[in-house]
Amino acid sequence: MPALPLILLMVPTGSYPATAQPRSDEPSVRVIPNRELSFGTFMVFGSGSRTISARGAVSDQGVVALEGARTRPARFTILYDKGRGKNDAIDVSVEIVISTPSIVRENGVSAHLSAFQTDLPGYGRVSTGQVLKLRIDNCRSRRCSRSFNVGGQLHVTRQFGGSNIVVPIELDARVVAVDPI
DSSP: OOOOOEEEEEOOOSOEESSSOOOTTSOEEEEEEEEOEEEEEEEEEEEEEEEEOTTOOEEEEEEEEOSSSOEEOEEEEEEEEOOTTOOOOEEEEEEEEEOOOOOEEETTEEEEEEEEEEOSTTOSEEOTTOEEEEEEEEEOSSEEEEEEEEEEEEEEEESSSOOEEEOOOOEEEEEEEEEEO
16 A cells, blocks of 8 residues: 655644733733744654754655755744833843743654754753743844744654644743843
């Protein structure tokens, strides 16, 4: 019996507020997903994995690449809002944590994500639960941001069938310091 193509996409859905919905005059930080981590289209006989680096490089083990959806790393933006009426120049220190993604099982296929990578300096490879420190320097407007890419490795086991797999990447962020310039 011929193998069915397995289409795999990693999609962060919605925005992930790092704090409760703030009033517009209070400082806040938010994680905004700009682009999904897409593993493209491939077939797997038994088990295999595909890795997408934070820069977009692809490496496969035990999978057959197919034409179709393109591969690319996820992109997130950390947005800091000083709140209404605050225009002082500041440096903001933020801690970010990637939550452990769940194992997805659908139509005879199971998949899980691991081996996260970022393009943040000092955090090429990261583990779930690891604290990543990010700075937004010289914030002079009400809202300041910093964007970064996230890659990872998708491990797939196929018993039968095929599926379009979606595993959200969840990030949490919190402000740890706001320093005047």
